[in-house]
Amino acid sequence: MSETMHADYLASIETIADRYGRNPDFLIPMMQDVQTAFGYLPRDALEGLADLLGIPPSQCFSVATFYKSFSLVPRGRHTITVCLGTVCYLKGGREIAETIERELEVKAGGTSRDGLFTYEPVNCLGACALAPVVVVDSEYYDHVKLRDLPRILKKYREADRKGQ
Numbered sequence: 050m051s052e053t054m055h056a057d058y059l060a061s062i063e064t065i066a067d068r069y070g071r072n073p074d075f076l077i078p079m080m081q082d083v084q085t086a087f088g089y090l091p092r093d094a095l096e097g098l099a100d101l102l103g104i105p106p107s108q109c110f111s112v113a114t115f116y117k118s119f120s121l122v123p124r125g126r127h128t129i130t131v132c133l134g135t136v137c138y139l140k141g142g143r144e145i146a147e148t149i150e151r152e153l154e155v156k157a158g159g160t161s162r163d164g165l166f167t168y169e170p171v172n173c174l175g176a177c178a179l180a181p182v183v184v185v186d187s188e189y190y191d192h193v194k195l196r197d198l199p200r201i202l203k204k205y206r207e208a209d210r211k212g213q
């Protein structure tokens with residue numbers, strides 16, 4: 050565990066581990082709680098958790114990299130997903146993805162500097178009839194046109210400003 054780990058930081062990991070009786074069989078739910086607490090899985094937190102559970106840190110890191118729902122890097126408050134499956138791609142998904150990358154100054158998997166959006170292109174969301182599709186968190190936007198993007202982004206920026 051890092052010597053610089055803050056006491057509060059350690060306390061939250063201990064609280065989480067105690068909730069599950071420090072039983073390594075509950076490693077995944079514990080890691081989900083760590084991710085909820087910090088917004089991602091900080092390296093120090095995983096090392097601290099492994100220490101508390103008496104397991105090698107590599108076990109935590111392999112779980113973190115195996116499951117797509119875990120993130121080892123800070124994520125934005127919103128996830129913006131652009132479908133780049135064949136149908137969406139041909140109906141404007143590529144231009145939408147390029148515009149989002151330019152507007153948010155991110156690459157795939159990256160988070161905007163203001164911490165608001167994490168951008169994730171995907172291959173086919175199974176809603177090809179609605180192409181091109183953009184999803185923000187769990188909200189679907191269908192038949193998206195380039196001109197719709199400023200309105201979509203603004204909605205989340207404003208909600209964030211209002212603390213919603």
Ligand code: FES
Pocket residue numbers: 132133134135136137138172173174175176177178180181182
């Ligand atoms: S290609 Fe985008 S939903 Fe299928």
